[in-house]
Amino acid sequence: MGVTIIQQFPMKENRTGAQIIEFLTKRVNALGAKQCGTFLVDCETYASIPQLGAQRTLHVFHNSEQPASVFAILDNGTGKTVPVVADALFDLLLLKMSSVYTSKKSKVEIRGPRFELNDFVIKIGAININHNVKGIIVEAEYRPCVVFGLCWDMLREFLQGFLGSCVSNIPPHYFQNRMNDIFQPLDTIQQYLDHITIYRKATGILQQYNTNTT
Amino acid sequence: MEAIKEAPIPAMDSLTSAMKNNIVPNQEYLLQGSVLDSAVEVLLHRLRGLCDNVDSGPETFHDHEMCFSIRSVTPQPLTLRVRRAIDYLDMPYQLRYIGQPELGDKSRPTILRNSIDVATTPTIVDFLTEMGFRMDFEYILRGYMFRKGRMKITVSKIFKMMVVGKPAPESVDPISQSYLVELSVLAPSNQDAIAEDMRVFAEQLKPLVHLEKVDYKRLTQPPL
Amino acid sequence: MQREDKQLELVLENFQSKLNEFKAQIYALIFKLEHERDNVNWTTVLDTFAVFSTQYTAIMKYLSYEKLPQLRNYSVLPLMLNPERDEDLARITENRVPALSHDIVPDFLRTKTEPEVEHKLMQVEHKAGGLQFETAQKQLAAFNKVVNHVLDLVSKAREEWEVETGARVGIGQTSSVADLHTLVSAVSMGKNLKPMVPQVSPGGMMVPPTGRPVTPSMGPNTPPMGMMPKPPPGMKTNVKAAGAPHPYR
Amino acid sequence: MELNPMQVALNTVRTLRLELMQLIIEIGEGVKDDGSQTESKDNRYMYSMNEMVGKLGLHMRDLEQVVGSLSSPPGAMLLYNTSFLTQESTSDRQALYTPLVSSHKWLDKVHKFSSNAVQILSQNSLKKSYYNSSSNKKKRQQSSLHNISPQAVDVLLTNIDRMFPEMSITITRPCASNVVLLVGLSRVLQAIISFKGVMIEWVIVKGFNEPINPNSLQQELWQESRYYVFRKITDHANAAMLHFSSPTLPDLSVRSFMTWLNSYLILFNSVCKSCGNRLLNAYPPTWRDLRSLDTYHYECKP
Numbered sequence: 001m002g003v004t005i006i007q008q009f010p011m012k013e014n015r016t017g018a019q020i021i022e023f024l025t026k027r028v029n030a031l032g033a034k035q036c037g038t039f040l041v042d043c044e045t046y047a048s049i050p051q052l053g054a055q056r057t058l059h060v061f062h063n064s065e066q067p068a069s070v071f072a073i074l075d076n077g078t079g080k081t082v083p084v085v086a087d088a089l090f091d092l093l094l095l096k097m098s099s100v101y102t103s104k105k106s107k108v109e110i111r112g113p114r115f116e117l118n119d120f121v122i123k124i125g126a127i128n129i130n131h132n133v134k135g136i137i138v139e140a141e142y143r144p145c146v147v148f149g150l151c152w153d154m155l156r157e158f159l160q161g162f163l164g165s166c167v168s169n170i171p172p173h174y175f176q177n178r179m180n181d182i183f184q185p186l187d188t189i190q191q192y193l194d195h196i197t198i199y200r201k202a203t204g205i206l207q208q209y210n211t212n213t214t
Numbered sequence: 215m216e217a218i219k220e221a222p223i224p225a226m227d228s229l230t231s232a233m234k235n236n237i238v239p240n241q242e243y244l245l246q247g248s249v250l251d252s253a254v255e256v257l258l259h260r261l262r263g264l265c266d267n268v269d270s271g272p273e274t275f276h277d278h279e280m281c282f283s284i285r286s287v288t289p290q291p292l293t294l295r296v297r298r299a300i301d302y303l304d305m306p307y308q309l310r311y312i313g314q315p316e317l318g319d320k321s322r323p324t325i326l327r328n329s330i331d332v333a334t335t336p337t338i339v340d341f342l343t344e345m346g347f348r349m350d351f352e353y354i355l356r357g358y359m360f361r362k363g364r365m366k367i368t369v370s371k372i373f374k375m376m377v378v379g380k381p382a383p384e385s386v387d388p389i390s391q392s393y394l395v396e397l398s399v400l401a402p403s404n405q406d407a408i409a410e411d412m413r414v415f416a417e418q419l420k421p422l423v424h425l426e427k428v429d430y431k432r433l434t435q436p437p438l
Numbered sequence: 439m440q441r442e443d444k445q446l447e448l449v450l451e452n453f454q455s456k457l458n459e460f461k462a463q464i465y466a467l468i469f470k471l472e473h474e475r476d477n478v479n480w481t482t483v484l485d486t487f488a489v490f491s492t493q494y495t496a497i498m499k500y501l502s503y504e505k506l507p508q509l510r511n512y513s514v515l516p517l518m519l520n521p522e523r524d525e526d527l528a529r530i531t532e533n534r535v536p537a538l539s540h541d542i543v544p545d546f547l548r549t550k551t552e553p554e555v556e557h558k559l560m561q562v563e564h565k566a567g568g569l570q571f572e573t574a575q576k577q578l579a580a581f582n583k584v585v586n587h588v589l590d591l592v593s594k595a596r597e598e599w600e601v602e603t604g605a606r607v608g609i610g611q612t613s614s615v616a617d618l619h620t621l622v623s624a625v626s627m628g629k630n631l632k633p634m635v636p637q638v639s640p641g642g643m644m645v646p647p648t649g650r651p652v653t654p655s656m657g658p659n660t661p662p663m664g665m666m667p668k669p670p671p672g673m674k675t676n677v678k679a680a681g682a683p684h685p686y687r
Numbered sequence: 688m689e690l691n692p693m694q695v696a697l698n699t700v701r702t703l704r705l706e707l708m709q710l711i712i713e714i715g716e717g718v719k720d721d722g723s724q725t726e727s728k729d730n731r732y733m734y735s736m737n738e739m740v741g742k743l744g745l746h747m748r749d750l751e752q753v754v755g756s757l758s759s760p761p762g763a764m765l766l767y768n769t770s771f772l773t774q775e776s777t778s779d780r781q782a783l784y785t786p787l788v789s790s791h792k793w794l795d796k797v798h799k800f801s802s803n804a805v806q807i808l809s810q811n812s813l814k815k816s817y818y819n820s821s822s823n824k825k826k827r828q829q830s831s832l833h834n835i836s837p838q839a840v841d842v843l844l845t846n847i848d849r850m851f852p853e854m855s856i857t858i859t860r861p862c863a864s865n866v867v868l869l870v871g872l873s874r875v876l877q878a879i880i881s882f883k884g885v886m887i888e889w890v891i892v893k894g895f896n897e898p899i900n901p902n903s904l905q906q907e908l909w910q911e912s913r914y915y916v917f918r919k920i921t922d923h924a925n926a927a928m929l930h931f932s933s934p935t936l937p938d939l940s941v942r943s944f945m946t947w948l949n950s951y952l953i954l955f956n957s958v959c960k961s962c963g964n965r966l967l968n969a970y971p972p973t974w975r976d977l978r979s980l981d982t983y984h985y986e987c988k989p
Binding site: 001002031032117118119120142143144145146147149150151152153154157158161182 | 874875894895896914915916917955956964965966968969970971
Binding site: 048049051052053056058072074076080082083084085086087088089090091092093096097099100101 | 229238240284285286287288292294309311330331332333334335337338340341344345346
């Protein structure tokens with residue numbers, strides 16, 4: 001497990017998600033990367049029942065890169081988040097909790113092709129919220145390195161190499177306090193959560209806007 | 215173009231198919247018994263002879279178990295147990311759901327109960343607390359573990375913790391003069407054949423230890 | 439005619455259930471062999487085979503019962519052979535027979551043993567028939583002698599062993615039921631394990647942990663899951679109390 | 688001829704033994720009857736006995752003299768690796784010790800000659816530049832590279848360990864006295880270095896997160912890194928090891944190699960001196976200038 005950063009790629013007005021993925025695939029192939037299968041990250045969100053007091057939100061992730069693990073991130077509503085990494089059977093346990101935590105029925109899936117270029121792994125995925133494509137996410141992993149602070153500049157250069165100027169020169173917010181920590185698979189998931197939250201908010205506003213106008 | 219790997223299947227789907235094929239170990243066959251401190255050496259000796267891990271000697275363990283529960287609309291609380299090894303700090307924590315023990319009729323040799331075992335990171339304690347769970351009780355287990363085929367035999371002493379959350383050796387107190395002996399197998403559904411094996415094994419430990427189906431319902435009634 | 443048909447159906451049903459039982463036992467053995475190959479010992483396998491054998495005899499006996507219609511008078515004819523996969527057939531046979539093809543029909547619809555086996559059987563029978571009465575008697579006697587000797591040895595060893603174990607019974611008690619119950623109720627329900635946190639009851643006095651439950655969580659005397667007769671009066675407040683600060687935090 | 692006193696002593700012992708043997712034989716045979724002389728047989732026998740005993744006494748005194756002149760042996764000889772030969776169980780190899788000693792002798796001689804030759808040649812060198820022939824310093828060099836006490840190697844390595852704060856060095860000796868070193872460089876990489884005496888024999892570089900079993904380093908030596916970048920660095924490291932290798936100053940060569948390895952601390956966050964980029968063909972600058980330790984891509988190296 002190496003350092004991974006996740007980057008949004010802006011949607012263009014007149015292009016579908018599949019077209020953008022194809023466009024990026026061409027660029028990545030030009031760099032010399034080879035496609036090695038596909039990837040899938042999914043996220044299910046649960047909310048606590050009102051009887052428990054303050055509303056808590058539970059996000060449960062699966063990542064095809066770590067197929068035997070389940071990642072769960074709990075937001076207790078007051079800004080504190082607690083992550084847990086568990087075995088695949090955790091899903092079964094969640095069913096037992098269904099009386100306390102109910103699914104919000106908003107499944108997020110990010111899937112797309114996975115490429116390898118020497119020690120780099122590149123994933124280009126379309127983010128689906130309830131089966132609607134909401135955006136494009138690019139994940140780049142540099143496997144030999146385990147500390148974000150050591151290779152951020154390099155990863156940035158790498159991403160800018162094929163994504164262009166949409167890659168910011170400032171490290172992602174999530175890493176600001178974690179520059180010198182050893183990178184964990186959970187860090188990837190946390191970044192996905194950040195991005196999903198942004199998309200959800202955006203669509204939420206959009207939906208509100210739509211309902212208001214109609 | 216090289217062969218492309220199969221597209222990954224969503225985790226939930228693969229879990230459901232695993233459940234359908236009965237390969238998820240979600241049931242525990244259990245027999246329980248106890249042995250007095252004075253006789254535990256004899257028992258350990260006998261187990262060493264009967265079990266598989268003879269050459270390496272009995273495996274010791276020293277665990278801390280916490281029992282969490284949460285109440286929902288139903289009157290029944292949901293109970294989860296977290297167990298961690300005190301002697302090996304880098305081991306994952308174990309989160310466990312245990313269902314109602316089913317005694318069954320006389321013909322069934324063991325207790326059968328649902329059980330889901332999940333290994334997790336140490337953050338699980340904080341996680342459960344924030345989820346709304348609260349700790350009911352906790353205790354310390356120290357003892358020996360044996361293996362015989364798929365069967366697991368534990369001989370453990372249960373200690374009460376005098377100071378909450380601090381499993382230091384000086385602040386624990388044994389709750390009885392006996393060791394708890396448990397014989398269990400974690401298996402997928404419908405493998406009742408193993409229960410028969412357990413009965414045979416339990417037979418071999420008599421009269422030192424009587425491994426039996428303990429009726430949980432009877433235990434709750436105050437002694438007459 | 440109708441009656442006969444009905445009877446036949448009944449018999450077949452019975453027969454099938456017996457066969458299924460037999461099949462389940464064979465399954466169990468195969469499962470064991472596959473999953474615990476390293477730990478299976480020959481005695482258990484032998485026992486299982488003994489069970490098989492009695493089952494088999496029982497089935498044969500059932501079939502030879504006089505009042506039953508003679509099953510052998512009915513014949514099964516393959517009307518059509520088909521090399522294609524037949525889903526229905528596969529389902530009925532649990533994926534063992536995917537198609538009724540030329541390959542398998544001779545084996546499955548066989549009424550006589552294979553010529554090779556038949557030949558061997560004949561040979562053996564011939565040999566047995568050709569034996570002189572006296573030689574047979576002699577061999578029998580010798581065999582009996584050997585078996586009796588072994589039996590003697592075994593029963594002697596058993597006697598010795600029983601004396602030994604009999605002596606060991608005197609060790610005294612090694613386990614206590616009361617302790618078992620203490621331990622199990624502690625581990626499963628936390629009895630005697632809940633810490634003695636000074637709690638102020640409505641009366642303002644300290645309550646020992648064995649008293650009525652005062653903590654919002656399950657008290658020691660509360661019946662555990664499943665036994666709750668009806669929610670105690672304090673139930674409603676209990677739910678709310680979950681949000682209150684807990685002694686553990 | 689000046690014989691080794693030990694040799695003389697051994698010879699004397701041998702003669703002494705021979706004579707004693709003869710005396711005993713004589714006694715055993717008893718009085719011989721040759722029938723030619725008139726003298727009493729007993730007398731003649733007595734006479735020859737006397738003579739023999741006298742000779743014995745003489746030689747005994749010789750021996751005492753020679754032994755007195757012997758100096759006491761200089762303690763136990765250190766055999767290092769060769770002492771493991773005694774544990775050899777196959778009979779055809781037990782005789783290996785003698786040829787081994789003579790080959791070592793030859794090796795030492797060759798070494799001595801060659802270092803003398805280096806000295807002489809360096810003085811008559813055709814180089815126009817100033818050459819510092821600090822022959823005095825070189826006097827303390829080890830006489831041999833292959834038979835160095837483990838303590839000396841340990842001292843050298845612990846000194847190196849102290850030189851680089853970011854480097855952690857674990858010394859293991861999985862096979863006899865030869866060191867296999869596990870080097871951890873901050874959170875960037877790990878290296879396994881196999882030594883013979885103080886000479887580096889083989890280097891392998893792996894990622895920080897690649898599992899290395901410290902109890903079977905000699906197996907790990909053959910396991911390549913799973914990352915391209917570290918396989919490349921492994922190649923560079925072996926090249927550098929050969930470059931720094933110097934038979935006359937072995938500890939310096941180890942020290943320079945370690946300094947070079949330490950420069951990989953900035954493997955992932957360095958810029959190529961030549962092209963100014965961090966990445967080229969999806970590799971970071973993996974090559975280091977052997978003298979200045981400047982960072983370059985392999986393709987950009989000067």
